[in-house]
Amino acid sequence: MIAPPGAVVLKEGSTSLFVPAEHSTKGPGKRIGRVFYNQQMAFNRDISVLFYQSACMDSRNALDAMAATGARGIRILNESGTKAQFVMNDKDSEAVRFIQANIELNELEGGCASQDDLRSHLAKHVYDYVDLDPFGTPAPFVQSVFQGCKRNAIVAMTATDTAPLAGTHVRKCIRRYMAKPLRGVFGHEVGLRILIGYLAREAAQLDRGIEPLLSFYADHYFRIYLRLKENAAAAEHSLSNLGFLTFDRETLVREVSHEFCQEAAGPLWIAPMTDKSILDNMTKLDSLEHPARCAKYLNLWKNELDVPFFYENNELSSFLHSSPPELERLLDRIRKQGKASRTHFSPSGFKTDLSLKELLSLYPEVG
DSSP: OOOOOTTEEETTTTTTEEEEESOOSSOOOOOOOSOOOBBGGHHHHHHHHHHHHTTTTTEEEEEEOTTTHHHHHHHHHHHSSOOOOOEEESSOOHHHHHHHHHHTTTTTTTEEEEEHHHHHHHHOOOOEEEEEHHHHHHHHHHHHHHHHEEEEEEEEEEOOOOOHHHSSHHHHHHHHHSOOOOOOOTTTHHHHHHHHHHHHHHTTTTEEEEEEEEOOOOOEEEEEEEEEEHHHHHHHHHHHTTEEEEEEETTOOOEEEESSOOEEEEEOOOOOOOHHHHTTTTTOOTTTSSHHHHHHHHHHHSSSSOOOOEEHHHHHHHHTTSSOOHHHHHHHHHTSOEEEEEETTEEEEEEEEHHHHHHHHHHHHHH
């Protein structure tokens, strides 16, 4: 085994990896050199390992579509216990050298390095599992990924262009995702639901539906795991889960509807974004890079009400010209009248099935 030029070895989770000596360590990450590696995305890869364990895909064949150093595919193979054949593809020859070196470093029989343009590769091969983690938006590659999937395949996808999706760059979101975003305290949930809705519309063009298995926002990115469902009926069902959001900034009233209006955000996904049964099997935390953070997020996802959209305690308190009550005390009071949970989107946010009018009426009691 020959180390790639300029490489160093570091440990991520329980896996040793050759990575470029100069690499990103935080934030969205900047391109440094030819081969990209962002150390902050270790949490994202932790969740990939946990998900792959829970999905019971030992006999599957899988693709890490834009693998760079191969860190994600290498870790899944090394830490999930899978016996899958895992192809790690990148069009850059230097990246492929890192991938091959990492396969050899970890002695992974199921790993295979591939140098190919992603679109060309997926025109020639099909997979049970495809993971797409591009630098920026996944939009230009979505159709190729879906066409390269077998029946009932699972697709994992990262989007780091959170600013357009969350409403900072409205026109860019409309161009990329054919949907209007909303800038506000719950803009990241709107962005994630826009992304899922976009994937549903793209799959429907191929007479396929989607079933979201796990969807979340963390750090600077959105991450989605979904199962493709075959036939036109599944596509129609997915499209029935699309809607629009109107938000009155003066009254804070938000309304979700299937009806389009000029002021509405969307189209976006208004159905559940996560299959809670998947989370029950995501339990093997000890060998991960960030076990405490994974445990925290798993707990949030398991208990989070899967309803659109979350409220911000600080925003509602400001609207009522009062100091924010302690969040857990507020949630306890809401639960006497309805359902409530924290949300992973914000440490001061929460979800409830109460109407805004009912919710605001409770604040004087807990303020």
